[in-house]
Amino acid sequence: MMILHPTVYIVDDDPAIRDSLSLMIEQEDLSVMTFECAEDFLAACNDSSFGCAIIDIRMPGMDGMQLQEELSRRSILLPVIFLTGHGDIPMSVRAIKSGAQDFLTKPVTREKLLASVRSALQSGTQMLEKIERIQHTRSLLADLTEREREVMMLAVLGHPNKEIARRLGISHRTVEIHKAKIMHKTGAVNLLDLARLVQEGGLGPA
Amino acid sequence: MSVCRNFIPDLSAHEFVRTRKGKPLCQRSIAGRGSIGVSYGTGVVPNGESLRNPLEKLSFNSLFDASAEALVLADSDGHILMSNPAAQELFGYSKEELLKLQVEMLIPHRLREHHRRYRESYAQRSEKRPMGRGRDLVALHRDGSELQVDIGLSPIREGDQLYTLISFFDATQNRQAQRALQESEERLRLAEHAAGLGVFDRDLTTNALHWDERSLEILGLEHDAQITYEKFQAITFPDDLPIRLAALERALDPDSVGEYKAEFRIIRQNDGSVRWIASTGKVIFEEGRAVRIVGVMQDVTEQKQIDSRLREQRAAMELLMKRQVASQTASAIAHELNQPLAALSAYSEVALHELANIECPEKLSRALNRCVEQAHRAGKTLHELMEFLQRGDLVVEAIDLNETVVEAVNITHSDGYDSFHPKFELEPELPPVLANHLQVQKVVANLIRNGVEAMRIAGVPIAAISVRVQTLKERNMALVTVEDSGPGLDADLAKRIFDPFFTTKSHGIGMGLAISRALIEANGGELWADPAEGVGAVFHFTLPFAS
Numbered sequence: 094m095m096i097l098h099p100t101v102y103i104v105d106d107d108p109a110i111r112d113s114l115s116l117m118i119e120q121e122d123l124s125v126m127t128f129e130c131a132e133d134f135l136a137a138c139n140d141s142s143f144g145c146a147i148i149d150i151r152m153p154g155m156d157g158m159q160l161q162e163e164l165s166r167r168s169i170l171l172p173v174i175f176l177t178g179h180g181d182i183p184m185s186v187r188a189i190k191s192g193a194q195d196f197l198t199k200p201v202t203r204e205k206l207l208a209s210v211r212s213a214l215q216s217g218t219q220m221l222e223k224i225e226r227i228q229h230t231r232s233l234l235a236d237l238t239e240r241e242r243e244v245m246m247l248a249v250l251g252h253p254n255k256e257i258a259r260r261l262g263i264s265h266r267t268v269e270i271h272k273a274k275i276m277h278k279t280g281a282v283n284l285l286d287l288a289r290l291v292q293e294g295g296l297g298p299a
Numbered sequence: 300m301s302v303c304r305n306f307i308p309d310l311s312a313h314e315f316v317r318t319r320k321g322k323p324l325c326q327r328s329i330a331g332r333g334s335i336g337v338s339y340g341t342g343v344v345p346n347g348e349s350l351r352n353p354l355e356k357l358s359f360n361s362l363f364d365a366s367a368e369a370l371v372l373a374d375s376d377g378h379i380l381m382s383n384p385a386a387q388e389l390f391g392y393s394k395e396e397l398l399k400l401q402v403e404m405l406i407p408h409r410l411r412e413h414h415r416r417y418r419e420s421y422a423q424r425s426e427k428r429p430m431g432r433g434r435d436l437v438a439l440h441r442d443g444s445e446l447q448v449d450i451g452l453s454p455i456r457e458g459d460q461l462y463t464l465i466s467f468f469d470a471t472q473n474r475q476a477q478r479a480l481q482e483s484e485e486r487l488r489l490a491e492h493a494a495g496l497g498v499f500d501r502d503l504t505t506n507a508l509h510w511d512e513r514s515l516e517i518l519g520l521e522h523d524a525q526i527t528y529e530k531f532q533a534i535t536f537p538d539d540l541p542i543r544l545a546a547l548e549r550a551l552d553p554d555s556v557g558e559y560k561a562e563f564r565i566i567r568q569n570d571g572s573v574r575w576i577a578s579t580g581k582v583i584f585e586e587g588r589a590v591r592i593v594g595v596m597q598d599v600t601e602q603k604q605i606d607s608r609l610r611e612q613r614a615a616m617e618l619l620m621k622r623q624v625a626s627q628t629a630s631a632i633a634h635e636l637n638q639p640l641a642a643l644s645a646y647s648e649v650a651l652h653e654l655a656n657i658e659c660p661e662k663l664s665r666a667l668n669r670c671v672e673q674a675h676r677a678g679k680t681l682h683e684l685m686e687f688l689q690r691g692d693l694v695v696e697a698i699d700l701n702e703t704v705v706e707a708v709n710i711t712h713s714d715g716y717d718s719f720h721p722k723f724e725l726e727p728e729l730p731p732v733l734a735n736h737l738q739v740q741k742v743v744a745n746l747i748r749n750g751v752e753a754m755r756i757a758g759v760p761i762a763a764i765s766v767r768v769q770t771l772k773e774r775n776m777a778l779v780t781v782e783d784s785g786p787g788l789d790a791d792l793a794k795r796i797f798d799p800f801f802t803t804k805s806h807g808i809g810m811g812l813a814i815s816r817a818l819i820e821a822n823g824g825e826l827w828a829d830p831a832e833g834v835g836a837v838f839h840f841t842l843p844f845a846s
Contacts, residue, residue: 107642109638109639109642109646110638110641110645112642113641113642113646113649114645116645116646116649117645117648117652120652120653151634178633178634178637178638178641178685179634179637179682179685179686198682199637199638199640199678200637200640200641200643200644200645200674200675200678201644202644202648202671202675203645203649203651203652
């Protein structure tokens, strides 16, 4: 797995907030990029952006909640920390429900902000790892032939070789050869491991 | 039956009966008016009087012919014996043609049989009278068209023979006018009724008073009540009597146009209720003296109530608008102040972090630490203010007050205000209350903090704060009481403690209790303090039950 350096993106229309928070985060040896509006941020990030975003809820133009929606619409998987001048409960509930990592009230202490950023970066990394794992699994499964795939699907459903041979109209021996190739290609150590890969690769059965 | 065709009856004793306001068909001039003595064509003087006046020489025939009214003379069998030119013109027949007809021929076919029987019965009890009293009579023109007519019948008895002089009046216009009048009267009645208008009429010379049914109804009087002006004075609501009398006085002024217009209350006589009456009228003057006042009155109580409700609503709306503007403005200012505070706090912490890596004077780091603290304190106040301003968008739900109170105490405890022992007295069976959970929590926390701070200032060592939840039976509300062991409140303090910006502390802006009270009031309850010095301060608040 390639080593990525996460970036903390700060989106806030107040220059003093952008400046002070980036100083604070840079003190932790993290790279920071700041944007004064949602539109600028959207223009700069893409689905390979990695890290987390600290977004002010109240901004002229597109507001924080809209930005979050837009990010998820564009499949940009950045954990979002919302910042608000006034933490009213219904809004925070809405933000968390729609997948925000955290909801912080200004002024925010260094302790709270950094804790939130760390946890956001961690879940960002986990998200990325998961995606990479899925992509890897998919590429492994894609190497299988059509026949191998058929055998695999019946095998992970728990059918014995004899039954698989009967269903596919092939010999018991052929099933065994297919299975060996499947295990080799996917790197699965046993049938249980294979079932996990099938599920991870989105082939079901879920 | 044989008829003497040249028989001319004595008409001097008879007058034609004009029914209603029948208009003569032809505007031909008649030779004379008033009582006319008519002589026979033979020149015999009626009643044996001598001829003194040239008019007396006028023959019956010439008068008969000259009459503007259509006249027909018939015998008891209905044969027409004579007709005048007006009659000939009305029916479209010549004189000769009419002589061959029976009177029934002059009415539409469908009515002839009825008329024949009527004529026969008339012969039995003949009298001078209008025919078909009160009914719309119809005659038949030669061309078949029907004529609206009024008919007068004058019996003339000559020996055992009965003759009848029939006079016709064209009633078409008359009846149209009558119908229009009836309709108009009906409309007026309807309009009066619809408007709920009662009509009054007072003769100012005799003071006789007339009120119509509707007026009596408005005033709550019986239909046969004896009405006097004194009675009306007594019915008028005493406070409003001067208003009504002043309006009347203005109207009665001969130099005025005599317009009377007043709104006053009366005591409705049948149920004793106070009703608003609007009355307008017109004074009639004769020779510079007010002689009569006529007008209408209307019960406008409902209208008044609607008006006053509307006024109240408008006032409430305006107040709401003003508050909204104020709270929006304050909210915007709070938000604007909060931004630099947030930056201030962050910058200070950045500086503190930098200082951690180098040797630095203790005072510098302490000052920066205080900067951070103070920024957060100011931020907290701003958040409270914003929350207070947004209490309008209050969401209430059924909550467990016991649970809310315990949570609030726990929050306070973990928030640095731990120098007290909470003492709970809960009512486990308390029904849920209808309130905003967060706001109630905030108020309880606020009261406890106040208590802790008061005890701290007074130098009371770690002491108890009791929190009681119970039902306030007499008001059917839940009651929460927070009692500390501090110095308590004297009466003066208990009064002023809720004033905005009032504080006994060296820090704080004195909004805590004002906001708490506003929050409880927004939740439909009340917050107050018991003035009791020396035994600890006691605060209570109520909240409505959910059911």
